[in-house]
Amino acid sequence: MGKTFKRPEALSENHTHYCPGCTHGVIHRLIAEVIDELGIRKNTVGIAPVGCAVLAYNYFTFDFQEAAHGRAPAMATGIKRVRPDLNVFTYQGDGDLASIGMGEIIHAANRGEKFTSIFVNNAVYGMTGGQMAPTTMPDQKTTTSPYGRDIGQTGMPIKVANLLAALQTDAYITRQTVIRPKDINKTKKAIKQAFTYQLEGRCFSMVEVVSTCPTNWGMTPVEAIKWTEDNLLPYYELGDYKTPQ
Amino acid sequence: MGKILMKGNEAIGEAAIRAGCLNYFAYPITPQSEVAEYLARRMPEVNGVFLQGESEVAVGYMIFGASACGERVFTTSSSPGVSLMSEAISYIAGAQCPAVFVNIIRGGPGLGGILPSQADYFQATKGGGHGDYRLLVMAPASVQEAVEMVMKAFPLAEKYRNPVMILGDGLIGQMMEPVEFPEDLRTEPSNKDEWATNGMSTRGDDKQNLVKSLYLDPTALNDHNLLLKSKYDQMKKEEVLYEPVNMDTDYKALIVSYGTMSRVCKSAVAMLKEEGIEVGMIRPQTLFPFPEKAIADAAEKSSCKIILSIEMSMGQMVEDVERCVKGKLPVSWYGKCGGDVPSPEEIMDVVKERI
Numbered sequence: 001m002g003k004t005f006k007r008p009e010a011l012s013e014n015h016t017h018y019c020p021g022c023t024h025g026v027i028h029r030l031i032a033e034v035i036d037e038l039g040i041r042k043n044t045v046g047i048a049p050v051g052c053a054v055l056a057y058n059y060f061t062f063d064f065q066e067a068a069h070g071r072a073p074a075m076a077t078g079i080k081r082v083r084p085d086l087n088v089f090t091y092q093g094d095g096d097l098a099s100i101g102m103g104e105i106i107h108a109a110n111r112g113e114k115f116t117s118i119f120v121n122n123a124v125y126g127m128t129g130g131q132m133a134p135t136t137m138p139d140q141k142t143t144t145s146p147y148g149r150d151i152g153q154t155g156m157p158i159k160v161a162n163l164l165a166a167l168q169t170d171a172y173i174t175r176q177t178v179i180r181p182k183d184i185n186k187t188k189k190a191i192k193q194a195f196t197y198q199l200e201g202r203c204f205s206m207v208e209v210v211s212t213c214p215t216n217w218g219m220t221p222v223e224a225i226k227w228t229e230d231n232l233l234p235y236y237e238l239g240d241y242k243t244p245q
Numbered sequence: 246m247g248k249i250l251m252k253g254n255e256a257i258g259e260a261a262i263r264a265g266c267l268n269y270f271a272y273p274i275t276p277q278s279e280v281a282e283y284l285a286r287r288m289p290e291v292n293g294v295f296l297q298g299e300s301e302v303a304v305g306y307m308i309f310g311a312s313a314c315g316e317r318v319f320t321t322s323s324s325p326g327v328s329l330m331s332e333a334i335s336y337i338a339g340a341q342c343p344a345v346f347v348n349i350i351r352g353g354p355g356l357g358g359i360l361p362s363q364a365d366y367f368q369a370t371k372g373g374g375h376g377d378y379r380l381l382v383m384a385p386a387s388v389q390e391a392v393e394m395v396m397k398a399f400p401l402a403e404k405y406r407n408p409v410m411i412l413g414d415g416l417i418g419q420m421m422e423p424v425e426f427p428e429d430l431r432t433e434p435s436n437k438d439e440w441a442t443n444g445m446s447t448r449g450d451d452k453q454n455l456v457k458s459l460y461l462d463p464t465a466l467n468d469h470n471l472l473l474k475s476k477y478d479q480m481k482k483e484e485v486l487y488e489p490v491n492m493d494t495d496y497k498a499l500i501v502s503y504g505t506m507s508r509v510c511k512s513a514v515a516m517l518k519e520e521g522i523e524v525g526m527i528r529p530q531t532l533f534p535f536p537e538k539a540i541a542d543a544a545e546k547s548s549c550k551i552i553l554s555i556e557m558s559m560g561q562m563v564e565d566v567e568r569c570v571k572g573k574l575p576v577s578w579y580g581k582c583g584g585d586v587p588s589p590e591e592i593m594d595v596v597k598e599r600i
Contacts, residue, residue, distance in 0.1 A: 081307070
């Protein structure tokens with residue numbers, strides 16, 4: 001019997017720096033598997049964000065650029081406009097994409113830029129140490145909302161997939177999660193669909209992935225999954241928000 | 246091809262195309278919006294890329310993304326817009342990518358005004374963005390020179406893998422002058438396969454290219470900054486450009502002036518000469534690297550009593566002039582920074598008064 005499970009070619013052998021129970025590793029692997037399956041590794045450029053995934057390029061075996069905080073969609077625009085033949089994706093967290101980079105993602109989506117954004121939403125800033133994000137839940141305690149997020153002062157959590165789907169430009173916008181095996185399979189399908197639309201030159205695509213941050217939530221990985229199920233998924237509903245016409 | 250009459254901003258756009266740069270991203274701002282308007286028409290004719298970004302912040306990163314792929318790319322803006330692009334400029338310099346930025350300066354600070362100014366001298370030559378980086382900065386004094394500098398800027402950016410800035414005041418962008426375009430630039434960006442994220446299949450290799458500016462290890466970051474410094478030191482050795490005016494005389498005063506201001510000073514030097522007053526002038530064409538040696542040598546002249554830095558700013562370049570003169574002669578500043586360009590008569594009076 002041959003090998004049935006191996007490291008994707010698009011994934012490097014480097015040891016991860018991510019915390020135990022963090023879902024970045026799973027999402028990295030899904031991207032790598034999809035890139036292998038589509039045979040596009042040598043034609044792909046990834047863009048790392050500022051955040052925990054700033055070192056994402058250490059885990060992939062294709063070209064990478066490193067963006068400033070929130071600016072990955074503008075960089076991806078620059079690449080796709082001058083090299084439409086390249087497969088380009090941004091990998092961004094919720095502080096990066098939904099806060100400082102909101103302008104860049106909205107306008108890239110609205111122009112219908114033909115790249116893919118993988119948006120990892122874990123309702124908190126990770127790398128800077130667990131501060132409140134635009135996606136932080138009401139009453140959720142973070143290091144900058146120590147009494148819980150006060151929505152009277154900071155508004156309601158932003159549903160990025162819903163927001164982008166409201167634009168009139170054609171796009172593929174979906175929200176998935178990776179907390180259960182069946183969700184992981186669905187997320188992989190969504191990433192493959194997004195890259196496929198890009199390869200066909202169809203539209204902008206974004207896969208929002210509801211994720212965990214056990215370290216900054218102050219939970220064990222198992223508790224973090226339970227908390228995601230109980231608190232994030234009822235608000236951040238899963239599913240396709242927009243598919244291209 | 247003979248001379249044609251062109252507005253500075255449009256000539257800058259055309260010069261980039263003739264330098265083989267078919268990628269332009271920009272955001273409108275007075276007094277340089279004509280570059281974007283010109284290229285919005287012109288780029289489709291040459292199968293080039295024209296994109297109006299949502300902000301100068303975003304445009305800076307569109308430039309970064311495109312340049313990181315090894316493609317020739319440029320943008321134009323004016324002072325407040327360049328402030329917004331300065332974040333990206335720092336990243337581009339840190340990540341060692343070539344790109345060309347044109348700043349058609351307007352008055353500041355803040356919204357300032359829309360008339361010509363040279364008040365972005367510090368921003369262009371001393372930083373603007375964060376961190377230890379420099380731009381190679383060229384300052385044209387005519388539309389013709391703006392065209393030549395834009396066409397030189399691309400190979401220089403590629404030679405150093407560093408952003409190059411063309412620093413023109415509003416007048417350079419707005420005035421019409423006869424222009425003769427040099428031969429089209431036919432060279433390609435060189436050695437890009439060694440560093441550019443242009444896709445492994447494009448290069449035919451299996452090695453990841455990485456464009457980044459993050460070095461968490463203190464030794465690695467220090468080494469990286471030393472490498473950047475070595476490029477800036479090389480620029481100081483190889484790229485200094487300046488024009489000497491009336492320097493073979495026993496000049497009593499030396500004027501240092503650049504851009505539009507230097508044209509007025511040149512007229513004043515000629516008019517003073519007619520009155521029997523010899524004044525020498527050095528016109529820096531590169532502001533970084535600065536013509537340090539030329540100014541230091543000029544200050545050694547025994548007939549020279551004073552050095553005047555004349556600029557359309559409240560005394561920015563004067564600090565560099567003082568640095569070169571090293572206290573050997575008095576260094577004096579004169580300038581205006583509201584949008585009016587001082588007249589030759591005004592400069593003559595200043596020289597006579599301070600000699």
